[in-house]
Amino acid sequence: MDNFYDTIVVGGGISGLTSALILKRKRFKVVLFESSFRPGGSILTHKVDDFIFELGPNTVLSNCKEMDDLFDLCDLLEKKLTAFPDSKKRFIVKNGNIVPLPLGLFSLITTKVFSTKAKMRVLKEFFVPPKRDAKEESVAEFAIRRLGKEFLDYAVGPFVSGVYAGDPDKLSLEHAVPKIYAIEQKYGSLIKGAIAKRRGGQPSGDLISFPPGLQALPETIASLLEDSFKLKSRVRKISKSGDLYEVKVQLEDGTSKLFHSRSVIVAVPADSASEILSELDEDFSEGISSLPYAPIAVVSLGYKKEDVGHPLNGFGFLAPEVENRFVLGCLFPSSLFPNRAKKGCVSLTAFIGGAIHPERAFLEEEDILEKTIKDITPLLRIKGKPIFEKVTIWHKAIPQYLLGHRAYKSSAEIFEKRNPGAFISGNLLYGVSVANCIQNSTNLTKRVISFLQGYESDIM
Ligand SMILES: Cc1cc2nc3c(=O)[nH]c(=O)nc-3n(C[C@H](O)[C@H](O)[C@H](O)COP(=O)(O)OP(=O)(O)OC[C@H]3O[C@@H](n4cnc5c(N)ncnc54)[C@H](O)[C@@H]3O)c2cc1C
Numbered sequence: 001m002d003n004f005y006d007t008i009v010v011g012g013g014i015s016g017l018t019s020a021l022i023l024k025r026k027r028f029k030v031v032l033f034e035s036s037f038r039p040g041g042s043i044l045t046h047k048v049d050d051f052i053f054e055l056g057p058n059t060v061l062s063n064c065k066e067m068d069d070l071f072d073l074c075d076l077l078e079k080k081l082t083a084f085p086d087s088k089k090r091f092i093v094k095n096g097n098i099v100p101l102p103l104g105l106f107s108l109i110t111t112k113v114f115s116t117k118a119k120m121r122v123l124k125e126f127f128v129p130p131k132r133d134a135k136e137e138s139v140a141e142f143a144i145r146r147l148g149k150e151f152l153d154y155a156v157g158p159f160v161s162g163v164y165a166g167d168p169d170k171l172s173l174e175h176a177v178p179k180i181y182a183i184e185q186k187y188g189s190l191i192k193g194a195i196a197k198r199r200g201g202q203p204s205g206d207l208i209s210f211p212p213g214l215q216a217l218p219e220t221i222a223s224l225l226e227d228s229f230k231l232k233s234r235v236r237k238i239s240k241s242g243d244l245y246e247v248k249v250q251l252e253d254g255t256s257k258l259f260h261s262r263s264v265i266v267a268v269p270a271d272s273a274s275e276i277l278s279e280l281d282e283d284f285s286e287g288i289s290s291l292p293y294a295p296i297a298v299v300s301l302g303y304k305k306e307d308v309g310h311p312l313n314g315f316g317f318l319a320p321e322v323e324n325r326f327v328l329g330c331l332f333p334s335s336l337f338p339n340r341a342k343k344g345c346v347s348l349t350a351f352i353g354g355a356i357h358p359e360r361a362f363l364e365e366e367d368i369l370e371k372t373i374k375d376i377t378p379l380l381r382i383k384g385k386p387i388f389e390k391v392t393i394w395h396k397a398i399p400q401y402l403l404g405h406r407a408y409k410s411s412a413e414i415f416e417k418r419n420p421g422a423f424i425s426g427n428l429l430y431g432v433s434v435a436n437c438i439q440n441s442t443n444l445t446k447r448v449i450s451f452l453q454g455y456e457s458d459i460m
Helices: 014-025 065-073 105-110 116-127 139-147 149-164 178-187 190-199 216-228 270-276 282-288 358-362 365-379 406-418 434-459
Strands: 004-010 030-033 045-048 051-054 060-062 091-094 097-100 206-209 234-241 244-250 256-266 293-304 316-318 327-331 345-353 388-399 422-424
Touching: 004 014, 004 244, 004 434, 014 030, 014 065, 014 216, 014 434, 030 216, 045 388, 051 293, 051 345, 060 065, 060 434, 065 434, 091 149, 105 116, 116 139, 116 149, 116 190, 139 149, 139 178, 149 316, 149 327, 178 190, 234 256, 234 270, 256 434, 270 282, 282 406, 293 358, 293 365, 327 365, 345 358, 345 365, 358 365, 358 388, 365 388, 406 422, 422 434
Parallel strands: 004 030, 004 256, 091 316, 256 422
Antiparallel strands: 045 051, 060 206, 091 097, 234 244, 244 256, 293 345, 293 388, 316 327, 327 345
């Protein structure tokens, strides 16, 4: 049969690319359709005038074997860059100033970020009994119960803002930060868990990128996929034709073509997944369409080094909600990796909007730029005007795993049972970081391979 594949992958972000490359290397007949003109989805690097800006993720936490395996497959293991040691230092806005966040127990005791009362409250965490009832808890409820309000405001809240651009009152602890949830379940306390992990010598992972920026990863995978990777090919519909999946693809010239496969991997954002699966599975399609997202505006700025008073000697700063700033936070990319800024210059990347202030990400670009510069100028003691500025808007930047997220996971499990050979991938359900996407896609691909092998033995 013409246009017949073992697997059709929909979506050329890091999730879909990971699956397609593994399948290709295992010699399955695979094709990946990506609707846009470039691979990478949210991973997007912008090179301009000797600056390298990340417009999506800036760093990837390299903390899993699946990521090393993927880099190995792409011959990128030796080429990865580890962030400068200073990047371990993180800042927080407190009373209108930028102050370093404590990194360990000793600095927690000496820091001025938290009041003595808050510090005592954190140390008491050791003795707070673990929650054992089944009621789902928000990140904020968990933080207040175990660590107190001040720690929620100045540590936990900014942390979930940094990862999800999310609202701690609404995010589900169990689904948004499953590792923290699991530590309480296993060890009874976060401090006890930290001690056990330290004793076990568990590595926490490095923040990494590549010399030309993160986009080197999707671009390398796409080039290794060769003619199994199709750009400007939008999947319109997935349906069933006998035992096979029938995938309708709109090609660059506007015409549509049908492709057939034993299995499909859907690795696209929720609205797209809902649209293309509406015929195959109405229930799943309807349910997933309501998965909430937070919008983010990313403001990339280049300054002459002498115009920025702050030494930018760290990863960046986060602005707690209680500080009423315009920006959610700001990274210092030229302090993370070499060659991120033009000689004699520094680069900054600010994030605006998120789940708490979505309307800010929908302001006019000029407005966003002006308000961002006004906000960070006193914080970073900036004197001059930027020599480079760019605003990038992500209307649906990050899916939000809110209270009740379990229902989305269950509906995906039911979908996969109802539709053997069809798999839901991407960042919709099990983690939004690039590391989560690589790890989950690798594991999902193992299930696809078992399915394909089972299929072969069924028809033989
Ligand atoms: C501003 C921002 C900052 C971030 N910062 C970090 C960070 O610092 N560290 C980190 O680890 N993570 C970060 N993330 C999160 C991370 O980048 C994403 O969760 C991850 O890259 C998602 O990958 P994905 O492949 O699942 O989906 P996506 O990257 O969304 O890819 C989906 C792809 O599907 C394509 N598509 C959609 N519909 C169709 C269709 N019908 N047919 C064919 N193709 C289709 C899209 O064009 C897209 O290329 C950030 C995200 C954003 C937006």
